[in-house]
Amino acid sequence: MCGFLAIFTLFKHQKPLSLNGLVFLLGFAWMGWFSVQNLNTHVDEIYLNQSILVTGVIADLPEASTDKTKFIFYANSPFKSRLKLSWYGKNRPALQTGDAWQLQLKLKRNNGYQNLGGFDYEQWLFYKQMGATGYVRSSKSNQLIQVNQTNSMDQFRQDLRYSLQPFLQALDFGGVVNALIIGDRSFVKESHWELFKDTNTTHLSVISGLHIGLISGFVFLLVQFLWRRCQRCCHQIPAQVLAAYFGLLSAFLYALIAGFSIPTGRAFIMAGVVFVSLILRRHHNVWQLYGLALILVLANNPLSIFSVGFWLSFYVVGVIIYGVKQHQDKSWMFRLLYIQLLISVATLPLIAWFFASGSLLSPIANLVAIPVFSFIVTPLSLIGAILVLIGLSYPAELSFAVADQALAGLSYFLGLLQQFEFNQWHYTQTQTLDLILFVLAVFITLTPKGLKLRLLSVPILALMLLVPNEKIAQNTALITILDVGQGISHVVQTQNHTLLFDTGARYPSGFNLGGSVINPFLKAKQVNVLDKVIVSHADNDHIGGLTDVLQAIKVKEILTSTPNKITRQSSLCYAGQQW
Known part of the structure; x- marks a missing residue:
């Protein structure tokens, strides 16, 4: 309130400053209100950590694997909230979006592990506006109440996914093609994720701002080119204006098919600002449009600031705006290569900060990967989907096969880059x-x-x-107690050695604390070798994460009370051993 009074007082004398201050305070207030509303949807304590019967509707596209199905559930009784659930078991039903179910659930509050280099799962759940997480218990109370009868976009996406499966399931990169068409990443192979991650090309393998901008820009240029062939038509409606309508429509449809997720919604807003300015024939400075898009994205969802994609997307667009104004006397090929390299180099700081690691060869990887995805894989994937919808199976199959072969060739090249030991570098977050x-x-x-x-x-x-990091003094030790929930895991560092005591748990879902907590921490600390790993005993919450640690980190010696439970060579530990 004091801020608004101060702005009102200064308005007559400092109008621009007052307006900026007003926008800032309104944004601050909007963020506060939005966050409170989000927190109010969290499930009350009385419903947590116990078996409870809940009714609601399945939202978005369920992600089914061999042992479980993950899905979003809009609960409407006995409380209203958005839940992130898993249903385990081989005899679980095939879930369909929009179906109403009565489910026996066990829910828990949103929480995550707080460790250096680790993923903040609790913040991600808050950003995704999840009220709680949990799983479906085996019960006769689990019943389908009503089959979805509405023609929603999610239903269309699900039907399209089923239509695409016969064409894509036999392709090695069918999961990537599926992700580019409908934004469904559940079929992308883990090895492909690792390859894209190690070469900083993950952003290309799913629908992102790049793909929406590419498709809408292509439609814009095509319509503008064709409309200009008719001079009489141009007198009625300028080619640029008509093309902007089609560009806006194509961006909207592509984002809609992708489920209008937060990233695709953000990309649509950014593209929409440009096209609407063309439709209204307003000649704004490009940075004004950039600022307007930023304000609209935050107004639509102020929680976007918790998304890495938000920072990277606006950062990259800013880099592109800067890059296109450089070297205008050079050829278009030179400028295109310059912008690609500019993006790769300029994003290194943010990638290092957010992911605590990066690929030194990512400029080379993206130099090849961006054209392959932009001009071959994405267009052919969408063309194949259109052909499937109109019933032309053979051309669709051919289109998907060419896209798959292009991805296979690209993966071979990326695999060569991945093999270089110096490719991956790790950065310790400080301040x-x-x-x-x-x-x-x-x-x-x-x-x-x-x-x-x-x-x-x-x-x-x-x-x-060059500012020296804090060194561990001789004859002293730094002990870090990692947050692994139930169980323990300690990292002991001396001046020249590192020891790991216990490795946390591994869960039936496949999630394990070795890969999600311990390895990221060690990499963030730039620890590549463990001199000793001590596993106190063979309970899951002490030994479960060991396999992933051994796969990622070189271990010189393993000591344990149960050597028969460890596949690698290990020694029996005994009282009195010293380091």
């Missing part, structure tokens, strides 16, 4: 100032040569990188 300095150094390095500012990046990088 936000380091990120700011990193971004500043990169941008100064990329400034035009005529400004003569590039040498300033050297002292900035030195300030960030």
